[in-house]
Amino acid sequence: xxxxxxxxxxxxxxxxxxxxxxxxxxxxxxxxxxxxxPSGSGKTTTLNVxxxxxxxxxxxxxxxxxxxxxxxxxxRSTGIVFQDYALxxxxxxxxxxxxxLKARRVPRAERLERxxxxxxxxxxxxxNGKRITTLSGGxxxxxxxARALVFEPRLLLLDEPLAAxxxxxxxxxxxxxxxxxxxxxxxxxxxxxxxxxALVMSDLVAIMRAGAVEQVGTPKEVYKRPRTRFVATFxxxxxLLRVDDxxxxxxxxxxxxxxxxAEVLLRPEDLRLERPEDAPDRPAFYVRRIEFxxxxxxxxxxxxxxxxxxxxxxxxxxxxxxxxWQVGDRVALACDPRAAHxxxxxxxAPPAMVSA
Amino acid sequence: xxxxxxxxxxxxxxxxxxxxxxxxxPLFEQAVTRTLVLALTVAVICLLLGTLYALAxxxxxxxxxxxxxxALLVSFWISLLVRTYGWVLLLQPNGVLDKTLRGLGVIxxxxxxxxxxxxxxxxxxxxxxxxxxxxxxxxxxALDPSQLRAAxxxxxxxxxxxxxxxxxxxxxxxxxGAILVFVLSLGFFVTPAFLGGPSKLxxxxxxxxxxxxxxxxxxxxxxxLALVFVVLAIYLVAxxxxxxxxxxxxx
Numbered sequence: 001x002x003x004x005x006x007x008x009x010x011x012x013x014x015x016x017x018x019x020x021x022x023x024x025x026x027x028x029x030x031x032x033x034x035x036x037x038p039s040g041s042g043k044t045t046t047l048n049v050x051x052x053x054x055x056x057x058x059x060x061x062x063x064x065x066x067x068x069x070x071x072x073x074x075x076r077s078t079g080i081v082f083q084d085y086a087l088x089x090x091x092x093x094x095x096x097x098x099x100x101l102k103a104r105r106v107p108r109a110e111r112l113e114r115x116x117x118x119x120x121x122x123x124x125x126x127x128n129g130k131r132i133t134t135l136s137g138g139x140x141x142x143x144x145x146a147r148a149l150v151f152e153p154r155l156l157l158l159d160e161p162l163a164a165x166x167x168x169x170x171x172x173x174x175x176x177x178x179x180x181x182x183x184x185x186x187x188x189x190x191x192x193x194x195x196x197x198a199l200v201m202s203d204l205v206a207i208m209r210a211g212a213v214e215q216v217g218t219p220k221e222v223y224k225r226p227r228t229r230f231v232a233t234f235x236x237x238x239x240l241l242r243v244d245d246x247x248x249x250x251x252x253x254x255x256x257x258x259x260x261x262a263e264v265l266l267r268p269e270d271l272r273l274e275r276p277e278d279a280p281d282r283p284a285f286y287v288r289r290i291e292f293x294x295x296x297x298x299x300x301x302x303x304x305x306x307x308x309x310x311x312x313x314x315x316x317x318x319x320x321x322x323x324x325w326q327v328g329d330r331v332a333l334a335c336d337p338r339a340a341h342x343x344x345x346x347x348x349a350p351p352a353m354v355s356a
Numbered sequence: 357x358x359x360x361x362x363x364x365x366x367x368x369x370x371x372x373x374x375x376x377x378x379x380x381x382p383l384f385e386q387a388v389t390r391t392l393v394l395a396l397t398v399a400v401i402c403l404l405l406g407t408l409y410a411l412a413x414x415x416x417x418x419x420x421x422x423x424x425x426x427a428l429l430v431s432f433w434i435s436l437l438v439r440t441y442g443w444v445l446l447l448q449p450n451g452v453l454d455k456t457l458r459g460l461g462v463i464x465x466x467x468x469x470x471x472x473x474x475x476x477x478x479x480x481x482x483x484x485x486x487x488x489x490x491x492x493x494x495x496x497x498a499l500d501p502s503q504l505r506a507a508x509x510x511x512x513x514x515x516x517x518x519x520x521x522x523x524x525x526x527x528x529x530x531x532x533g534a535i536l537v538f539v540l541s542l543g544f545f546v547t548p549a550f551l552g553g554p555s556k557l558x559x560x561x562x563x564x565x566x567x568x569x570x571x572x573x574x575x576x577x578x579x580x581l582a583l584v585f586v587v588l589a590i591y592l593v594a595x596x597x598x599x600x601x602x603x604x605x606x607x
Contacts, residue, residue, distance in 0.1 A: 051509055073508045086506035090524045099520070100510035151510065 002030035002185045003064040003154050010049055010059035012042075019045045020056070021211045027204075029064075030185045032178065033216075034198040037208035038234070043191045046208070047157050050189060052076045063154055074103075076155075079148030079186075083160040085140050087132045093119070093143050094128035100151040118146040121180065138169050145177070149184065156181070158190035162197060174200050195235050199223065207231050224267075224339075227347045232265045239266040239312045243342065247303075250283045251333065253340045261345040268315035270339035273299065273325060274332040282332035285312070287325055292318065301331060359584065362577045369574025378578040384562060390473065391558040394548070395541035398480045399534045405481065406488030406533055407526065413489070414496050432486050440550045443479040444470065447551065471553025479547045484540060488533035495529030496522075535594040539587050559583055 005027040012020040035043035048054040052073035101111045122142040162170045199219040206216045215227045226232040243262045285301035300311035449466040457463045507517040545560035566576035
């Protein structure tokens, strides 16, 4: 029942301004793909191309290998959860969820049955007669999901579905939404600018920038092995060092020749601090700042205590051991060289969009 | 203050039985019926036309949109008298309407359309229409466009979206507009006076006549007060209705 979706070299420009440039994506059947990027990177437009609200100037959209370029949105069978949910405020929960079935002329008895089954699935059983305006944000979100899924669409599209919820609710809804998606096995494409959300929910993350896809991969791949500097810095915190920086050699990181412009990515959690007297051959740093984040400590270190150069960030588990560090301490920096990742500058040049 | 003056005048001149007499005067009753029918019909016609006009305002693009807005605002800006005179010129014997119809061979004699009850309707609708269009337009503009996209994505044909999504959400604006037009039409004077003439009296024109021609200030006061109370009552009922309406539009 789940289908795969494809975008092939999709270009979109609106009013002469290019919005998407040669976007190609493969969305495997039954998978959860998240489009992640800063605002204006074209992720919502990509979603709208899939839904059929935006028609590309060139390129193709395929559902299960069949081109759907000519199909209007109402015939594409995509369930969409909008950022503001776009529920009908004058209708009850039941009438909202029933709407897509009414549009398909499903008989009343079957409609009711499917609505009830759906409301149970999103954990809102018995709310049929309630008005949308009396529901909380989280409940509205569930109704929107139920309405998007009740007609068994071929593709589920989520446009910043959790952006309007508070942090706590957002985190539990991430798990719930992901569980629902796995249970139904429906191919899903979500848009978000929240990198944590993307990493938690998705099978695949596509990082977008300036109308192009920079990298597609599993959350682990894009986090650990970013192709470009942009991806490295957009996802989580990144310490980037030029490969010819003496520190790189001092940390014991070997690299294959990629030119002096290549950079080494060290995630803060891959770095460790040691007492300078225990590791005299390690590079020496000063602790400049310590932030307490609950489960972790974020420590900024610099080779020179008064330096204006950028600090390196070290993230440590906030156990008693780590709390021994004080601002101004001299420390030795260590890392597991295998965790380091070299970014080839050749990957970086974002295509064509700059001049346009 | 004016209300107090009216009340003392009415009681002083007429007394309780006189007030009853004035209100049951067949001429007044006729005028009331005519006014009610006029106000109600005008409200209903404006409701239909206003909805269409507001929809056109929202969907039109570029120069058409500018033209529609222009027409609406110009009819707001041009003096009421000028617009009413326009209708007089159109409807009067040997006016534009007569000449056109005669030219087309539809009629041979003058229609004598002016100073009849039907003559009041087109003028009234013309003058009241903007009061209907604006509140409906406000409702329409407040409608979240993503709801329309949502409806489309769920496979709804345009007619279903219109019936189930757009129309119900126009209701608050439509109610407000209809009440406004109805209440305004009840006490309207200039247009009925010019187009309906002296023999087809409405509440507004009969009050003026009692006052300026018959010099029965007492009767005029009683009628005015009656009008004020009716309008007030309608307003209160409408407010109730409207709050019910607001109940489901509030965020």
